[in-house]
Amino acid sequence: MNKDLEKKELYEAVKILVDADGIQHIHLHQHKLFTLFSVAFQYMLYRSTKEKGAYIIRVEDSHLAEKLAKKSKDLSTRRFVQALLLPRKLKYGPSTFFLDFFHLGTWNQTKDIPNDRIKGAIIIKNTSSKPMNDAFMEEEEEDNPLKNLPDHYYLTSLLEFVPKTITIAYKAEFHDLEKIALPLIKQEEVKTISGVTLSGNLDWEKIDD
DSSP states (O other): OOOOOOHHHHHHHHHHHHHTTTOSEEEEOSSOHHHHHHHHHHHHHHHHHHSOSEEEEEESOHHHHHHHHHHOSSHHHHHHHHHHTTTSEEEETTEEEEEEESSGGGOTTTTTSOGGGEEEEEEEOOSOSSHHHHTTTTSOGGGOTTTTSOTTHHHHHHHTTOSOEEEEOTTOOOTTOEEEOOTTSOOOOEEEETTEEEETTOOGGGTTO
16 A cells, blocks of 8 residues: 555645635646545545535546545545445435446436535546547447537536536646645656656656556
């Protein structure tokens, strides 16, 4: 298991999001996906105790969800996500968390929740440039149900009515989101050696983070 965040680090990072409560739609754009998810999830868990309702965790695909369950940077987040993987619905205090993916076919549970009950959502994007189309690549173009959907529909469909969203996406741009950088994540140092660009903080044992 990779090193977890110190409790103080996690608390201070979550507090940044709490203090940014006036920002409706946040974009965490830095490069430590599993660290960012732990912070975002712990914030949303805290929010769920104050704002009773439904909370959506929308992950690009099931493979990434499984990695979050194993590699998030605090034990309670890993345990929660592990319990959420099946049946993708979990009660927590006065609120309920739901897990779905960018694939429309996984939205059966969340699409029927009344809009006013949904109080928050975390959207976690991996690296695909067109993630919602990936599941339909083998279909004929005329049969593709996603061809007429707007860009980033996995996100924009939530922005329309969810009062608080946190999107985790590295090297992505979204017009309707406000970027927040967490100080606990150091800026990448990049070095070029013989035409190959490497991060100065690269750790081959943690290549997925």
